[in-house]
Amino acid sequence: MSLHIACSKRQELVKALALPKSFHQRPLPPLCIAFASVDGRKLFQEALSGSYMHIYFPLAEQFTTQTEPSFCGLTTLVMCLNALRMDPGRPWKSAWRWYSEEMLDCACASVAVVKEKGISLPEFVALAKCQGLVALETRATAALTLDVFRTVVRASCATSSEVLVVNYSRKTFEQTGDGHFSPIGGYNAASDMVLLMDVARFKYPPHWVSLPLLLQSMQQIDASSGLPRGYVLLKQGPTTLCMAPPDSNQAMER
DSSP states (O other): HHHHHHHHHHHHHHHHHHHHOOOOOOOOOOOSEEEEEEEEHHHHHHTTTSOOOOOOOHHHHHHHOOTTTTTTHHHHHHHHHHTTTTOSSSSSTTTTTOEEEEEGGGTTHHHHHHHHOOOOOOHHHHHHHTEEEEEEEOSSSSSSSSHHHHHHHHHHHHHHEEEEEEEEEEGGGGGGGEEEEEEEEETTTTTTTEEESSSTTTTOEEEEEEHHHHHHHOOOOOEETEOOOOEEEEEEEESOOOOOTTTTSSSSOO
């Protein structure tokens, strides 16, 4: 090997070592079943033949990836707002009214602060209400039994008019990280598993998890509040906070 080639390879190695540590996704732990895997597809097909996949389709139309590592709450809310066909009442781009993460800059949860610190369950609820949604929060205390939670999941997944968002600890599923927000995209009654449509798709794909284990993950204490995590039921409210200008439909489409 010539001296020039050896020096070039050494420089490449030094340059590579100087780069910050990075990742391309994470393998799903055994407690989770990837949506696109053989078992995941089987669970999906079984669930489709039942009554608890109605919410999947509006959510799948709007499934997106969070644009910042701390935006799981914002992106989940954006996905739900668009799935529930909420009108933001103000332009997103050109003449189009549509929800995106930067549209959720509000006094109750500044986008800049969320980018730095993430969002808490009460802040998520407040932000959802600011956009005109009915948001019903439930903490996973001892009062939330498995049977009660299962009933809530079934009722939510059997309709396309409401979305169930869970705030849970990833640690329970042996995933990296901790607090996270995800919408539930369906329920397989035979296996008692739910489909988590994880918006951190750069990290984990959508996956099926055990309903009892999901409840356990919601029962974990949130260090920021000292309270257990929980879930939020979202549905359209009677009015939106922001109304579109009366002539907005006359704007030019692009």
